[in-house]
Amino acid sequence: MSIDSVYVNNFRNLVEQRIQLNRQLNFILGDNGSGKSSFLEAIFFVGHGKSFRTTKSDTVCHFDEEEFFINVKDEEQLSFGLSKHKDNVSFLIKKQGNRINKLSELADHFAVQIVTPESFKLFFGGAKERRKFLDLGLFHVEHKFSSSWKLFAKILKHRNACIKSRLDNQHFAYWTNEFIKASTVLAELRQAYCEQLANELTIWLDILMPELSSEITLSYFRGWSANKELVDTLVSFKEKEFKQGFTAAGAHKFDIKFLVSGKPIELKLSRGQQKLFLVALTFAQMKLIEQVKQVKAILLIDDIGAELDTESRSRFYQALKLLNCQVAISAIDIAAIQPLLDKLEQDKLKQQENYTMFHVEHGKISRIEEIG
Numbered sequence: 001m002s003i004d005s006v007y008v009n010n011f012r013n014l015v016e017q018r019i020q021l022n023r024q025l026n027f028i029l030g031d032n033g034s035g036k037s038s039f040l041e042a043i044f045f046v047g048h049g050k051s052f053r054t055t056k057s058d059t060v061c062h063f064d065e066e067e068f069f070i071n072v073k074d075e076e077q078l079s080f081g082l083s084k085h086k087d088n089v090s091f092l093i094k095k096q097g098n099r100i101n102k103l104s105e106l107a108d109h110f111a112v113q114i115v116t117p118e119s120f121k122l123f124f125g126g127a128k129e130r131r132k133f134l135d136l137g138l139f140h141v142e143h144k145f146s147s148s149w150k151l152f153a154k155i156l157k158h159r160n161a162c163i164k165s166r167l168d169n170q171h172f173a174y175w176t177n178e179f180i181k182a183s184t185v186l187a188e189l190r191q192a193y194c195e196q197l198a199n200e201l202t203i204w205l206d207i208l209m210p211e212l213s214s215e216i217t218l219s220y221f222r223g224w225s226a227n228k229e230l231v232d233t234l235v236s237f238k239e240k241e242f243k244q245g246f247t248a249a250g251a252h253k254f255d256i257k258f259l260v261s262g263k264p265i266e267l268k269l270s271r272g273q274q275k276l277f278l279v280a281l282t283f284a285q286m287k288l289i290e291q292v293k294q295v296k297a298i299l300l301i302d303d304i305g306a307e308l309d310t311e312s313r314s315r316f317y318q319a320l321k322l323l324n325c326q327v328a329i330s331a332i333d334i335a336a337i338q339p340l341l342d343k344l345e346q347d348k349l350k351q352q353e354n355y356t357m358f359h360v361e362h363g364k365i366s367r368i369e370e371i372g
């Protein structure tokens with residue numbers, strides 16, 4: 001679902017801003033520290049109920065204020081509001097002015113994906129980001145995933161509690177048995193999703209990195225050895241688990257690795273290539289979400305940056321055109337997006353209905369009407 005308008009109140013340095021977004025392309029330009037990322041962060045917050053920059057949701061509230069508020073209207077003018085007072089632990093979420101209890105209803109409605117300059121460092125730096133990425137896709141694409149994941153998390157908590165209390169008894173045996181069942185369900189859902197993702201990824205790699213596309217493979221690790229049953233793995237890990245105080249194998253330990261000719265992608269690809277790869281992966285996930293949910297995801301690109309050369313930007317533009325969803329891209333100045341504007345011009349798409357430019361200065365976002 002695309003976003004028609006965003007109202008932001010006391011979110012970081014954005015005191016009070018009401019923005020009408022373009023259904024296609026939005027360029028958010030401004031100097032360092034002007035508030036570009038904060039604006040994208042506010043949109044991301046609506047789709048995820050959290051920031052992409054911090055795990056502490058109170059830090060996004062304006063320094064001098066106690067409460068922040070974001071309201072978003074979709075293309076059918078359906079309104080969703082999310083606010084949080086520093087004194088409250090939870091958010092107040094409203095749909096058409098009426099209180100709703102689930103953040104997941106927002107996430108379900110707005111499938112927001114983001115690529116930031118840090119994304120690839122985080123993504124290739126450790127399993128946590130890769131897990132988050134894959135599970136986000138599954139949340140949207142596989143309707144059974146959310147309930148399976150919640151059940152798994154509950155069982156894992158119980159099993160860990162037994163381990164911490166050194167309860168090697170029938171409770172522990174019960175939760176171990178439940179844990180194996182829940183792990184197996186999640187592992188199968190993830191395996192199936194990885195296969196879909198790998199197929200879709202090839203399409204986007206062919207556009208974005210055609211010279212490497214055929215060499216890139218995805219390998220899925222389910223969280224325990226591929227040659228062993230989880231029950232046997234847990235038996236062999238029992239001593240270690242009781243020493244560490246937590247469950248050492250299972251669906252929470254899953255990972256996805258990407259290889260170029262069998263070698264880790266982060267070793268083989270340059271920074272610019274890694275960025276392109278992550279764009280391909282993000283686009284693949286967005287397409288899968290679109291196919292299943294019949295709604296288009298929203299793409300945020302924070303700081304298009306200088307890593308992409310002219311050829312890469314041209315490919316990026318081709319991919320964006322094919323993706324055909326609502327996009328918001330931030331950049332320091334017009335020079336960073338000029339190659340995209342040139343392409344729009346070439347395609348005779350450089351018209352007001354296809355894109356909107358905004359300028360951000362000291363937390364104030366204004367529309368740039370005329371472009372030279």
Ligand SMILES: Nc1ncnc2c1ncn2[C@@H]1O[C@H](COP(=O)(O)OP(=O)(O)OP(=O)(O)O)[C@@H](O)[C@H]1O
Nearest residue numbers: 012013032033034035036037038059060061062063
């Ligand atoms: N909770 C907050 N309350 C008020 N201002 C804040 C808060 N958190 C951050 N800021 C300020 O908001 C400003 C905008 O930050 P933001 O990261 O959005 O800038 P940006 O335009 O994306 O910059 P860059 O191009 O360097 O990434 C910064 O000057 C920062 O100090």
